[in-house]
Amino acid sequence: MLRALFTAASLLALCAAASADTTLLSGGHVIDAERGTVLKDHDILIEDGRIKAVGRAGTLGASGATSIAMNGAFLLPGLSDSHVHLTSRSDIHGYRRLTVSTARAAISGVANAEKTLRAGFTTVRNLGAPGFADVDLKSAIDSGEVPGPRIIPAGQSIGITGGHCDSNLMPYEFRETGGGVADGPWAVRQKVRENKKFGAEVIKFCGTGGVLSKGTSIGAQQFTLEEMKALVEEAHELGLKVAVHAHGAKGIASAIEAGVDSIEHASLITDESLKAAVKTGIFLSMDIYVSDFILGEGEAAGILPESLEKEKIVGKAQRERFQAAVKAGARMAFGTDAGVYTHGMNARQFAYMVQWGMTPADAIRAATIGNAELFGLTNDIGSLSAGKRADIIAVTGNPLTDVRELEDVDFVMKDGAVFVNELAQ
Ligand SMILES: [Zn+2]
Missing domain, CATH: 2.30.40.10 (Urease, subunit C, domain 1)
Known part of the structure; x- marks a missing residue:
């Protein structure tokens, strides 16, 4: 009897709460x-x-x-973006980035998170932030302190010494190193564990050179296959998915072999790797809008001349490979690299996806149920x-x-x- 009363009272309380918030x-x-x-x-x-x-x-x-x-x-x-950098600003590139502290980046993150949410993006993966600023930003949003999207933070991007995820702008005397730099399978595993410890919910690593880093070659693989396999195994063991930054064909092929969950950029993916991606169900997160920003406004924003040269080669090729990927039936994520370009303009990429081979329905699917599958959030x-x-x-x-x-x-x-x-x- 007592138990029945208690149950009835609980039900009443539940009903009251529900009707108050309908x-x-x-x-x-x-x-x-x-x-x-x-x-x-x-x-x-x-x-x-x-x-x-x-x-x-x-x-x-x-x-x-x-x-x-x-x-x-x-x-x-609500739309989602599988590749953003909320703590980065589109007008601060190249050497200007050396003037930005982690705290200052976090403050930019607060403003950028609101812009992103107001643009209709209610969930984002933040693929790399200095000093775990994205974990703190997520915490502030989740507690209702500031408005913003639901964030899946990567914390510090993991990469080799001198690679795309390192900081290569300063001479040796300054001992300037990216927070996620690791060399060797065990060092890489330690970085994954450290990222998990400090709140990362996805692991981002750099598997090739990149456009915006100094002295890296897009075609060159970064990390050996052995290192990639160790990283992915450790991350999956800890329940974390892995997103790899990869432009060049060799790095993409190795990352697929290592078992990553998404290839970011995937600019020069070969037909053979496309087949492997289709077979394994790996997502391709191809940011085919950002090139127009880099080549149009990048110089004024401080992007290095060598980066502009690299983008001229990679931007167009990536769009052609996007088209091939759509034709091949690869699983496509919606990822834009917001932060390189101005936050809140994420949706500009939809028109590019349609121009390069998708139907509007497919592009919308990528930014909704497709990304939800990649994030492991289809119940939510x-x-x-x-x-x-x-x-x-x-x-x-x-x-x-x-x-x-x-x-x-x-x-x-x-x-x-x-x-x-x-x-x-
Ligand atoms: Zn990025």
Whole structure:
């Protein structure tokens, strides 16, 4: 009897909490991101930060809910970006970066996180930040102190001495070294363990040279296959996925063999590696917008002349390989390298993905359910279905017809809380 009373009281308490925090988004067109179809005139009922039901307008019986009129806007799952650097600024490149402390980078991160969220991106993987500033940024966002997307932080990027993930700008006397530098299988394992210890939720490492680093060659593999295998094995053992920065063909092939979860950039991926990627289900996260920023505004932002030369070679090639990857049926993530270009413009990449071979539905799928699969978060994000987190955005035009609609988002909700609502009420 006592137990029955207790149960009834708990239920009452639960019901009270639920009705106090129930929202109805009424009269929108709901985009089914998985199928690429539109459910016309639908409502979404949200309870305690999660989607309770999606149904025809007026059928969800949501008495007591706070109602927000969607006025025929198109509703989508919150977008996600698999490759950002929230603590970086697009106007601080090259030698200017030496003037930025970790604390200063974290402050930029606060501003950039808000810009990203307001642009409709409710989840991001932050693939590299100095001094674990992204872990702290995540903590500040999760505690409600500052607005921002859900962050999967990588902490310090791991790389070889003198590689793309090192800092190569200063002469020897300054002993300037990147925080994630490690050489040898055991040193690499130690770095993975250290990253995990300080809050990394994904491991990022550099498997080839890069565009923006000094003195590295895009085609050159960084880390031996033995080191890559040790890194991936250690990360997976600790429950962390691995994202590899890789432009050159050899580094990409080795990283696939080592068992990474996503190839970032994948610029010069061969047909053979594409086949291997399709077979293993590895995601390709190809940032095909950023080249226009680097070649257009990079020089004024301090990007080194050698980097501009490298980008001229790699940018166009990457778009062609993106097209080949789409044709081959590779799993495509939506990753942009925001931070190299200006935060909040992430959605500009959609039009490039469509121009280079994807349908708008496929591009949207990459930024929603596709990334959710890569992140291991399909129970929480990626589609507008009952049980998932209420991460919902809206635009006034149909993005399946014109994907550039996503460049100007009119409504943003994350975990059931509204951050942007520019829809006429
Ligand atoms: Zn990056």
